[in-house]
Amino acid sequence: MTHVHQLAGVAGSRTSEATYAAYYASIAQVEESGDGTVRHRLRPEAGDGTIEVTSLRSGFDIVRYDVAFAGGHRVGYSFPGDHFELEHCVDGRMSIRETHSGAGELRARSVALSPRCATEGVVAHGDGERYRAVSITGTWSGLTSRLGGFGVDALPDNRPESVAREQYLGGRSSGIGHEVGYASPSNFGYAFRRDRGITPAKFRRAHS
Secondary structure, three states: OOOEEEEEOOOOOHHHHHHHHHHHHHHEEEEEOOOOEEEEEEOOOOEEEEEEEEEOOOOOEEEEEEEEEOOOEEEEEEEOOOEEEEEEEEEOEEEEEEOOOEEEEEEOOEEEEOOOOOEEEEEEEOOOOEEEEEEEEEEHHHHHHHHHHHOOOEOOOOOOHHHHHHHHOOEEOOOHHHHOOEOOHHHHHHHHHHHHOOOHHHHHHHOO
16 A cells, blocks of 8 residues: 655744655655755655755745656645645646545646635655646645735635635636735746746746
8 A cells, every 4th residue: 555645834944844754755866956946866766856945035935846657656745724835747647536626736837825724634646757847835825925025916815715625626727826825927026036036937947
């Protein structure tokens, strides 16, 4: 039976940092880089590929997945309502099973956006299946504060809980900036450039 790794806690909390550290240590070796990115290279017994984590000054992390797990891979999660995560699948697929919402699948050009309510479940990868994705993690409260600090118009999350939970199980990737609260793509680009000193497109090319 495939071992189920566990992640828990809101981003930035001791619980979250401890569970993520234990998770990465169990499957990968760390490679430091000069640009603030930490690269976790999978051990041969765990599979092939890397998980790269770049911590932003705003308290958010950008996580890039380019992995193919050996023997399949399962990660259990238990996150409080303030946990924010937006994951955009570039290639491959990842199964999602949420306790209250049911099952879904994240595929190429689709996104999973966490709802503003507690979530609990399991994500799974198939044996040897390549999965490439980019994830932004942080807190909903941090996102609201960050938008306010920019003076950028933000959209409230008025989605009914049932709809928000369904979107957590994977949706099309149109209007990602709008989904996380930016009134327009240009506002999203402005916020990203102010935080990283580089446009989203240049950042993507530099880390592809």
